[in-house]
Amino acid sequence: MPLNLEPRSGDFNPWLKFNGKAGRWYNRDDGGEEVEVTDLLAIFDLATIKIGWIYFAEGEPPQTAWDTNGAVTPKPANMPKAKRGFAVNVFAPKLGGLREFRSTSNSTIIAIRDLYNEQFENALERREGKVPVVKCEKVLPVKSKFGTNYEPKLRILKWVDRPPGLPQSSPQREPKVSSAAPKGAVGDDLDDDIPDFP
Numbered sequence: 001m002p003l004n005l006e007p008r009s010g011d012f013n014p015w016l017k018f019n020g021k022a023g024r025w026y027n028r029d030d031g032g033e034e035v036e037v038t039d040l041l042a043i044f045d046l047a048t049i050k051i052g053w054i055y056f057a058e059g060e061p062p063q064t065a066w067d068t069n070g071a072v073t074p075k076p077a078n079m080p081k082a083k084r085g086f087a088v089n090v091f092a093p094k095l096g097g098l099r100e101f102r103s104t105s106n107s108t109i110i111a112i113r114d115l116y117n118e119q120f121e122n123a124l125e126r127r128e129g130k131v132p133v134v135k136c137e138k139v140l141p142v143k144s145k146f147g148t149n150y151e152p153k154l155r156i157l158k159w160v161d162r163p164p165g166l167p168q169s170s171p172q173r174e175p176k177v178s179s180a181a182p183k184g185a186v187g188d189d190l191d192d193d194i195p196d197f198p
Contacts, residue, residue: 014027014028014029014030014096014097014098014099014100015027015028015099015100015101015102016028016037016042016090016095016099016100016101017101017102017103018101018103018105018107018108018111018152020105020106020107020108020149020150020151021149021150022150023139023141023149023150023152024036024037024139025037025038025040025136025152027095027096027099028099029096030096037095039135039136040134040135040136040152041092041094041133041134041135041136041157042090042091042092042094042095042099042133042134043090043091043092043131043132043133043134043160043163043166044088044089044090044101044115044131044132044134044154045088045089045090045091045131045166046088046115046116046120046126046131046132047126047131048088048089048168049086049087049088049112049116050064050066050067050086050087050088051066051067051084051085051086052064052065052066052067052073052084052085052086053065053066053073053075053076053079053082053083053084053085054082054083054084054085054087054102054104055079055081055082055083056104062102063078063079063082064087065079065082083104084104084109085102085103085104085105085109086102086103086108086109086112087100087101087102088100088101088102088112089101089166089167091163091165091166097165098165098166098167105149106149107142107149107150107151107152108151108152110151111151111152111153111154112154114154115134115154115155115156119132119155119156120132120156123156123159125159126159128159129161129162130159130160130161130162131159131160131161131162131166132156132157132158132159133156133157133158133159133160134154134155134156134157135154135155135157136152136153136154137153137154137155138152138153139151139152139153140153
């Protein structure tokens with residue numbers, strides 16, 4: 001009997017990303033196609049967020065060196081262009097299920113830091129084992145000498161039981177999500193119509 005095994009044309013992991021230059025979210029679906037996401041609403045598994053060094057090389061999987069036990073890992077010598085960043089699992093049926101949101105940009109670091117520190121870290125629901133449903137409420141323009149970038153503003157709408165499609169992985173011990181980047185200026189609100197979840 002022949003093996004039912006065919007080579008792939010290209011390996012990829014489904015992901016969610018925020019384009020800070022355009023101020024837009026994109027989802028790479030199960031077919032490998034990149035699709036814009038409007039009205040982002042998804043579970044952000046902040047209990048299992050990873051913080052560390054990430055290097056994105058064109059056409060290659062990202063190289064990573066994650067912090068452990070709350071301690072900052074030294075920058076690896078073989079990753080001289082790596083930047084500090086994070087990776088967090090995101091889940092929503094409208095995205096196709098489980099996605100990974102990974103970034104080293106200041107705008108997304110600020111958004112995740114504020115979401116974690118101000119809304120997630122001390123929440124009673126977190127201690128009860130629930131996971132937060134997060135909405136991108138607006139995108140703010142941030143001007144610098146390099147031009148205008150955009151910062152997403154994220155808010156926890158509610159807490160739900162962990163769905164079967166969101167694996168429970170080991171978190172780093174109390175990650176410190178921080179950035180020295182300045183806060184952005186206030187911009188216009190996006191459409192506030194909140195779709196049902198999930």
